[in-house]
Amino acid sequence: MTGRDVTLIQQASFEDRSVAAAVRGELPLSLRLRHAGPTRFIVGYELTGPTNAPLIIVAGGISAGRHSISSKTFSEPGWWESQSEALSGHRLLSIDWLGADGEFDRPIDPADQAEAIAALLDALGLGRAAGFVGASYGGMVGMHLAARNPDSLGSLLAISAPARAHPFASACRSIQRRALDLGEAGGEPDAGVALARAMAMLTYRTPRxxxxxxxxxxxxxxxxxxxxxxxxxxxxxxxxxRRMSPAAYRRLSESIDLHRIDAADIRVPVTLAAVDSDALVPESDVRPLAKAIPGSRLHVVRSRFGHDAFLKEDAQVAAILIRFLASLETTR
Amino acid sequence: MTGRDVTLIQQASFEDRSVAAAVRGELPLSLRLRHAGPTRFIVGYELTGPTNAPLIIVAGGISAGRHSISSKTFSEPGWWESQSEALSGHRLLSIDWLGADGEFDRPIDPADQAEAIAALLDALGLGRAAGFVGASYGGMVGMHLAARNPDSLGSLLAISAPARAHPFASACRSIQRRALDLGEAGGEPDAGVALARAMAMLTYRTPRxxxxxxxxxxxxxxxxxxxxxxxxxxxxxxxxxRRMSPAAYRRLSESIDLHRIDAADIRVPVTLAAVDSDALVPESDVRPLAKAIPGSRLHVVRSRFGHDAFLKEDAQVAAILIRFLASLETTR
Structure with a gap:
């Protein structure tokens, strides 16, 4: 564990495990952030699925939180509800991203999120996750976890995540952050968030x-x-x-641009997936990453939905998930 | 001349034609705008090159004004200075777009610009232009002139101009106009213009x-x-x-999205040029337009500069211009 400095302040209080189909908790953590230094956070998490099933960490884009799929306990649809069947039979752990509550307005690296997840695994006594399934920002975070805490996960599936942001995608996000600035400067923070999000949607989807x-x-x-x-x-x-403050949006957007991983540092088995129409994370950026990771597998999703394909191409994504999860069962 | 209602209020005062290499003038016009109704404008124009040479109307993007290339009289570089050699030996007429001064904050159709140009040709006694060379918005305006006033031009070259805006390009521009709105609402109009322009630059160029x-x-x-x-x-x-107000930017941006031409209405010889990397005006939108105009010629520019190729791919664009202008000489 490199550069890690985690102090567990208190255990989260669980609901009754034997009854609850899912639990939510808030874990106070002290982390030494890569850019912002020592910081205390409360990390919100959700744990769902059979307690005796293989543990899978599930992580999505910067606006995806701890509620990935619905359960009896938390019945509203999650951000990856479309994959609830593919993910069934597994115990799923997801977090609310550090910074998502908007109370921390300083730089957050995706490596910081990985540290928080590693600390959470320790604190909850969950041990090692069988797999990490991350899409978009979640895939980047998974790479950092695999690089910094390889013992904490058995295998990584990263969908639409590169080794570093494409310069054009970074430019697009920088402009979105200016919209946040302009909204705040003019006393219309919500309008700034709405404008930034609308701009982002143009990069999440495709002209087609x-x-x-x-x-x-x-x-x-x-x-x-x-x-x-x-x-x-x-x-x-x-x-x-309504769901993201300017500070939260700014810092999580920046975090994508701070992402930078050396393929040589990833020491767990890796499956990558790219989308042929993704303008933010071009297939041409994912292919060399797959080549640089010995033994890795690459899937290419054919889609008209671009970067959002992981939320829209249900059948193709389910096939990738099912294959990845099956590979974990056999190596468990 | 369909739907035209031009009243010449006064002749522009020329500088001494026999001496001046170029003249600028301001012509007051009353036009019946397609959406905004009867309106008085003062249209700024520049006329440069030998007075006995074939007249070419030159029109560029929404931020390109009447000063297309430099002359002894007006020595600062024009917006198409890179094509001064290809355009030499011709008399060039360019205008400041209606609405570019920001004093008119109502919808302006590209057909309105064509009306202004037709009125200008009449008022200045220039008669018929041998050709119209338009790029981007200028190409759209050229199509409207060719449809509404076919007697006013011999031939049209339209570079990176479609029959109608691509829905994705319209969405991009709509978001840029929201940036203008947000800047104005927050008392920071310049910041809104700067943000809108920065957003636009991402669509003018390419990820590559x-x-x-x-x-x-x-x-x-x-x-x-x-x-x-x-x-x-x-x-x-x-x-x-520094050069465009929010109102000017909004109305000229809208004007691109108001553009809509029926190929069957264009009754002058047409040359089209598309750029293979243009995200705003995809080659796949220009090809069907070329097919729909009998006898038209299509050039495809290979470029990493996207929509801005007409300003950047000097050699390829010069070759297209020279060929187009040569075809005019022979049919004059």
Whole structure:
């Protein structure tokens, strides 16, 4: 464990394990952040699925929290509800990202998230996870966990995650962060978040999908032009500013751009998945990473949904998940 | 001439034609705008090159004004200075777009710009232009002139201009207009313009160019992350907010999304050029337009500069211009 400095302040209080289909908890942690130094956090987590099943850490994009799939206990749909069947029969652990509550407005590295997960595994006495399934930012965090705490996971599946951000994707995110700045400077923080999110949606999806969905002619409405995609972009923006503060959005967005991993440091078995239409994490960036990790496996998802394919291409993603999870059972 | 209602209010005062290498003028016009109704404008224009040479109307993107290339009279570089040699030996007419001064904050259609150009040709007694060379928005305006006033031009060259905006490109521009709104709402109109322009630059160029130019790692600066493209995006934004107001930017941006032309309405010889890496005006949108216009010619520019190739791929663009202009000489 390199560069780690974890102090467990108190155990989280569990609900009754024998009854609960899922538990949520908040674990206070002291971490030495890579850029921001020693910091105390409370990490929210959710643990769901049979207690005797193989443990899988599940992590998604920067706006995906601890509720990955629904359960009897927490019945609202999770961010990866579409994969609940593929993930069934496993015990799943997910966290709320450090910084997602917006109370910490300093740089957060994806390696910091990996430290928090490692500390959580220790603190909850969960031992080693059989696998880590991460998509987008979650995949980057998984790489850091595999590099820094290889003993904490058996195998990694990283979907739409590169060794480092593409310079164009970083430029897109930097511009989104300027929208957050502009909103805050003008006393309209929610409008800044909504604008940043709408900008981000353009990079999560593809021109092809937009051409299919938003083909209607623009209309003049009150002297201003409305284009066919506006209601969709409005809804995405409005929804996002209810769940993420400018500080949270800024720091998690930055965190993606801080991601940088050396393939040689990853010492657990790795499966990668790329999406042929992903403009943020191009297939051409994932292929060399797969080549640089001996024994790794690469899946390519064919999709019109770009970076969001992990949330939209249910059948292809399920097939990748099922194959990855099956490989864990046999090596358990 | 369909839907045209031009009243010439007064002749522009020319400088001495026999001496001046170039003249600038301001022509007051009354136009019946397609969406905004009757409106008075003062249209700024520049006329340069030998007075006895074939007249070419030259029009660029929404931020390109009447000064296309330098002359003895107006020696500062024009927006298409890189093509001054290819364009030499011709008399060039360019305008400042209606709405570019920011004093008119209502919808402007590209057809309105075509009306202004037709009125200008009449008012200045220039008669018929041998050709119209338009790139980006200028190409769209050229299509409207060719559809509405086919007698006013001999032939059209439209570079990186489609029959209608791609829905994804419209969505990108709509988001840029929200940045203008957010800046104005927060009392920071310049910051809104700078942000909108920086967003636009991401669509004018390509991921490939960014990967080549902005490969350096991001750095933390005063607690905030700066990515390698930031200085470039800053400079583009700052420069733009000195030359375009929010209202001008909004209305010219909208105007691109209002563009819609029926190929069957274009009744002058047409040459089209598409750029293989153009994300705003995909080659796949220009090809069907070329097919739909009988006798049209299509050039495809190979470039890593995307939509901006008309400003960057000097040799390929010059070859297209020279060929187009030569075809005019022979049919004059």
């Amino acid at each position: 999908e937009f051409a299919e969905r938003f083909d209607a002619s623009p209309v003049l409405d009150g002297g201003r032009l409305r284009v066919a995609a506006d209601p969709y972009l409005d809804a995405q923006g409005q929804r996002h500013c | 160019e960014f990967a080549e130019r902005f490969d350096a790692s991001p750095v933390l600066d005063g607690g905030r992350l700066r990515v390698a493209a930031d200085p470039y995006l800053d400079a583009q934004g700052q420069r733009h907010c």
